[in-house]
Amino acid sequence: xxxxxxxxxxxxxxxxxLPVMTACLVILVYLINELFKSEYEVVNYYRWNKAQWTQYxxxxxxxxxxxxxxMVAQFYALKIKKSWFFVFLMLLSSVAFYYFDxxxx
Amino acid sequence: MLxxxxxxxxHNWVGLYAGVVIxxxxxxxxxxxxxxxxxxxxxxxxxxxxxxxxxxxITPVIDSLKxxxxxxxxxxxxxxxxPKDSYLATFFVRKGLSMHKWQVFINPxxxxxxxxxxxxxxxxxxxxNIHVRLFEGLFGRQIVGLAGIALLISTITGFLIYxxxxxxxxxxxxxxxxxxxxxxxxxxxIGIATLLFNLMIAITGAxxxxxxxxxxxLVGARPGVYKPAKxxxxxxxxxxxxxxxxxxxxRARQAFPELKAAYMFPSRNGDRTLxxxxxxxxxxxxxxxxxxxxxxxxxxxxxxxxxxxxSTGDKLFYIQESLHFxxxxxxxxxxxxxxxxxxxxxxxxxxxxxxxxxxxxxxQKRPKFIELKPLLLRWTYGILAVIALLFVLHILFGxxxxxxxxxxxxxxxxxxxxxxxxxxxIKKRFFLQQ
Numbered sequence: 020x021x022x023x024x025x026x027x028x029x030x031x032x033x034x035x036x037l038p039v040m041t042a043c044l045v046i047l048v049y050l051i052n053e054l055f056k057s058e059y060e061v062v063n064y065y066r067w068n069k070a071q072w073t074q075y076x077x078x079x080x081x082x083x084x085x086x087x088x089x090m091v092a093q094f095y096a097l098k099i100k101k102s103w104f105f106v107f108l109m110l111l112s113s114v115a116f117y118y119f120d121x122x123x124x
Numbered sequence: 125m126l127x128x129x130x131x132x133x134x135h136n137w138v139g140l141y142a143g144v145v146i147x148x149x150x151x152x153x154x155x156x157x158x159x160x161x162x163x164x165x166x167x168x169x170x171x172x173x174x175x176x177x178x179x180x181x182i183t184p185v186i187d188s189l190k191x192x193x194x195x196x197x198x199x200x201x202x203x204x205x206x207p208k209d210s211y212l213a214t215f216f217v218r219k220g221l222s223m224h225k226w227q228v229f230i231n232p233x234x235x236x237x238x239x240x241x242x243x244x245x246x247x248x249x250x251x252x253n254i255h256v257r258l259f260e261g262l263f264g265r266q267i268v269g270l271a272g273i274a275l276l277i278s279t280i281t282g283f284l285i286y287x288x289x290x291x292x293x294x295x296x297x298x299x300x301x302x303x304x305x306x307x308x309x310x311x312x313x314i315g316i317a318t319l320l321f322n323l324m325i326a327i328t329g330a331x332x333x334x335x336x337x338x339x340x341x342l343v344g345a346r347p348g349v350y351k352p353a354k355x356x357x358x359x360x361x362x363x364x365x366x367x368x369x370x371x372x373x374x375r376a377r378q379a380f381p382e383l384k385a386a387y388m389f390p391s392r393n394g395d396r397t398l399x400x401x402x403x404x405x406x407x408x409x410x411x412x413x414x415x416x417x418x419x420x421x422x423x424x425x426x427x428x429x430x431x432x433x434x435s436t437g438d439k440l441f442y443i444q445e446s447l448h449f450x451x452x453x454x455x456x457x458x459x460x461x462x463x464x465x466x467x468x469x470x471x472x473x474x475x476x477x478x479x480x481x482x483x484x485x486x487x488q489k490r491p492k493f494i495e496l497k498p499l500l501l502r503w504t505y506g507i508l509a510v511i512a513l514l515f516v517l518h519i520l521f522g523x524x525x526x527x528x529x530x531x532x533x534x535x536x537x538x539x540x541x542x543x544x545x546x547x548x549x550i551k552k553r554f555f556l557q558q
Contacts, residue, residue, distance in 0.1 A: 024292050026287075029287075029295055030287035034283065037319060037320070041319075041464075045453070048453050048454075048456050048457045048460050049457060052453045052454035056405075059207065064382055064383075064404070065382075065405055066382055097295070100295075
């Protein structure tokens with residue numbers, strides 16, 4: 020059965036969600052890169068003690084889980100195409116961007 | 125307000141005229157993302173060393189190299205980023221049209237020279253030069269900048285007409301009725317999915333390409349540049365001055381522990397300074413923009429520029445290049461950039477196919493009509509042949525010969541086309557009417 024056509028979703032919400040997805044993807048990849056930083060770099064240039072480094076890694080893992088879950092939900096949203104879900108995910112992503120920007124040490 | 129038809133017309137004509145350049149820049153851009161990795165994997169004997177316990181002082185090595193190549197040509201010293209990296213001393217020699225950028229690779233543990241090469245004959249330089257200037261030494265950068273503006277206009281107009289062109293079509297559905305419809309559906313899907321990325325590439329690309337004109341008007345002088353109140357030495361004395369590079373590095377580490385120092389630039393203009401430039405981890409600014417400036421003689425800190433503490437304008441200025449080349453998230457982010465980057469080429473290609481299919485019937489009546497497939501193959505082979513020829517000339521002769529050839533062919537072609545158009549106009553206006 021064909022899915023019903025919803026102009027708001029198809030012409031406005033999806034084109035708005037896709038850039039949000041791109042930003043989430045870039046942050047996700049950045050976080051993966053941070054997680055696998057070499058010990059040499061951490062010891063020489065991060066200038067953190069072990070406790071700070073552990074705290075940072077935990078934060079990175081937390082954000083990795085948040086942005087990973089967001090991306091899965093965004094792909095799911097493209098599949099089910101519910102207007103409220105698009106709006107909800109965009110709001111949730113905005114909160115995640117703000118939280119990421121303000122709380123990662 | 126522009127109507128949908130006018131916006132579509134702009135999208136159509138901008139894409140058609142700038143599409144080839146955008147496609148070339150898309151492909152070369154993807155390769156340029158991995159310029160350093162390609163160069164290093166092609167020359168592991170120059171870039172990589174076996175780590176040992178103790179490094180030897182680099183200062184005597186640089187002093188002896190200055191004797192060989194000429195102190196006045198010594199430009200920079202690239203520092204090892206990891207224990208497995210070599211030092212890289214650069215000597216820039218320019219005599220008239222002859223230009224060489226000699227790179228000398230040094231083993232940090234033995235002080236021995238691993239090898240030398242002219243950077244202007246390397247694959248890495250070729251990749252960057254073809255993407256940044258299209259090997260056109262006069263206005264190449266600006267042509268690339270204009271292509272960035274074309275991509276920006278194309279992306280914005282494409283977004284504005286997206287809804288009108290989708291009508292009641294669902295997102296993600298690709299119709300396979302005929303080639304034109306199939307390509308149009310891919311064009312819309314990929315275009316809207318990569319909207320943010322293409323906007324970012326277009327804006328940063330336009331800025332980088334047209335920086336020569338935009339920077340003086342919008343920003344003024346380059347941020348963070350240190351200029352002493354007066355010249356302390358003559359140029360000749362400045363380049364002859366001995367500098368303790370090892371001590372300078374230690375001082376930089378002490379003064380700015382987070383700084384991942386990557387380069388040392390001794391002054392050559394009489395400023396008597398040593399710039400130590402690098403990056404700080406977890407920042408997305410252009411590489412090597414954070415710097416310490418030392419006095420060459422006593423190694424006292426004269427100036428410090430930390431873009432993290434600079435104004436928003438400075439931050440915007442220094443984020444363009446890293447955003448454009450995905451230089452802030454490791455190799456994985458570069459792969460994501462490569463995937464997105466190739467889409468602008470794909471959009472140019474699908475747009476071109478849509479245009480050719482739409483205008484196929486009237487074009488078929490023309491005597492010089494060529495079918496779609498041979499036409500696309502002709503363009504592809506032509507572009508590849510030009511790139512291959514430039515590469516061979518670049519490897520054989522360095523920078524100058526392929527650059528002069530590109531300039532000559534490009535502007536002679538433009539002149540030829542202009543004269544041809546003028547001739548046709550005169551013929552039509554004054555002779556055919558009679």
